[in-house]
Amino acid sequence: MSVVVVGASGAVGSLVVSGLVERGMAVRATSRTPQTLSLPSDVKVFAADLNEPASFEPALAGADRVFLYADLEDPGALVAQLVRSGIRDVVLLSSSAVTLPGASDDFNGSRFLRVERAIEASGLGYTFLRPGGFASNAARWSWSVKGESAVPLPYPEAVQVPIHEADIADVALVALTGDTLRGAKPLLTGPERLTLREQVATIGEVIGRTVSVIEQTEAESVAMLSQYVPEVWVRQIVKDWREAVGAEPAVSGEYARIMGRAGRTFREWVGDHVELFR
Ligand SMILES: NC(=O)c1ccc[n+]([C@@H]2O[C@H](COP(=O)([O-])OP(=O)(O)OC[C@H]3O[C@@H](n4cnc5c(N)ncnc54)[C@H](OP(=O)(O)O)[C@@H]3O)[C@@H](O)[C@H]2O)c1
Structure with a gap:
């Protein structure tokens, strides 16, 4: 094949x-x-x-x-x-x-x-x-973590279930090498809910240095992101954060069902990409 x-x-x-x-x-x-x-x-x-x-x-x-x-x-x-x-x-x-x-x-x-x-x-x-949202979205924070040991955010209490790209690839490999997932539409998330603030703190713990959140207004965040990201994406990112404050997004069991083991944590993702933040 x-x-x-x-x-x-x-x-x-x-x-x-x-x-x-x-x-x-x-x-x-x-x-x-x-x-x-x-x-x-x-x-x-x-x-x-x-x-x-x-x-x-x-x-x-x-x-x-x-x-x-x-x-x-x-x-x-x-x-x-x-x-x-x-x-x-x-x-x-x-x-x-x-x-x-x-x-x-x-x-x-x-x-x-x-x-x-x-x-x-x-x-x-x-x-x-x-x-759902990729753990790798945190790579956008690499420069401010490296430079300021801080991440400016308008909605630090937004709740996500970040997924490691390797978990997505694992399921893709099952689908590409057999027929068990033919016709399937697996909803894939990471194994745990984390606020953005908790993600920032996790980065700090893994790199061994305190990384704090600097609270921004939505307008400040839009102006900052617009320097690097097309406007349509800036609107989407900020809207997703705003709507995720206090939310309880689903933690999907699909990865564990398909792979027979728990998905990788956000902490593992940071460990796998530590060079982004040091
Ligand atoms: N970030 C999130 O939270 C999230 C959530 C759900 C879904 N997604 C989706 O997941 C994907 C990102 O995955 P990733 O992180 O693995 O992406 P990535 O590292 O940014 O790589 C994107 C890949 O897509 C290929 N590509 C893009 N446009 C192409 C075109 N016109 N023709 C051929 N190849 C093209 C690029 O190939 P070349 O540049 O080498 O041609 C590159 O290999 C996007 O489709 C995104 O919308 C993202």
């Missing part, structure tokens, strides 16, 4: 590639900038852009399964290319945003839903991985 991993440079995609290689699978890796990839020599590397579906033809020829990111403009065109190329199954990195009320009218939910719907309508086999 041959698997195409789209986004082999990505945090999740790169772990999917290495997991498939460890399992002795034939792997083809794609990137828009394949020259930047550093992969084992038996991985075949291709240049391809999800917004130019025909660019995938060489990578897809003769392959069976695809791991896919949802960051694309025309899902119908890409899915038609997958079907034309004889792909049997797609494992899509979607989002828990599709499960929220009003998802089809929401900026974030709708961009994943339209990809899921195009795949469902195509007759391809599929698994939709629906993770």
Whole structure:
């Protein structure tokens, strides 16, 4: 069986590639900038852009399964290319945003839903991985932790259930190497609820230095984030934080059910990425 991993440079995609290689699978890796990839020599590397579906033809020829990111403009065109190329199954990195009320009218939910719907309508086999907020979102704090030992936040009591990218890759690997998750849409979260303040404190504990929260107004936070993040994302991030204050987001048991063990904690994620904060 041959698997195409789209986004082999990505945090999740790169772990999917290495997991498939460890399992002795034939792997083809794609990137828009394949020259930047550093992969084992038996991985075949291709240049391809999800917004130019025909660019995938060489990578897809003769392959069976695809791991896919949802960051694309025309899902119908890409899915038609997958079907034309004889792909049997797609494992899509979607989002828990599709499960929220009003998802089809929401900026974030709708961009994943339209990809899921195009795949469902195509007759391809599929698994939709629906993770909630990534632990890696805390990487945005790296510079202020390094520079100020502090993180400015408007809603430090926002509650999240951050998931380690390796947990998402684990489930993707189950889906790509067998049929048990065919048709499944697992909602994936981390194993524990944590406020942003608790996440900041955890970073401090792991790096061995106190890291504090500097409380900001929402306007201050928007102005700060807008320097680095497109406006549409700034609105989404701040809205998610505001709505998560005092919330009790679900802790999904799907990872433990599929993998037979507990998911990785936020503390483990910080330990795995400690260089971001030291
Ligand atoms: N952050 C969250 O809390 C959260 C929650 C739920 C879902 N998600 C979703 O999870 C994904 C992020 O996962 P990650 O952290 O593993 O991502 P990442 O490290 O940022 O990597 C993104 C990957 O997507 C590939 N990609 C993006 N646009 C592409 C295009 N037009 N053509 C081909 N490849 C393209 C990139 O490939 P190249 O640059 O090499 O071409 C890269 O490998 C996003 O889709 C995000 O919306 C995130």
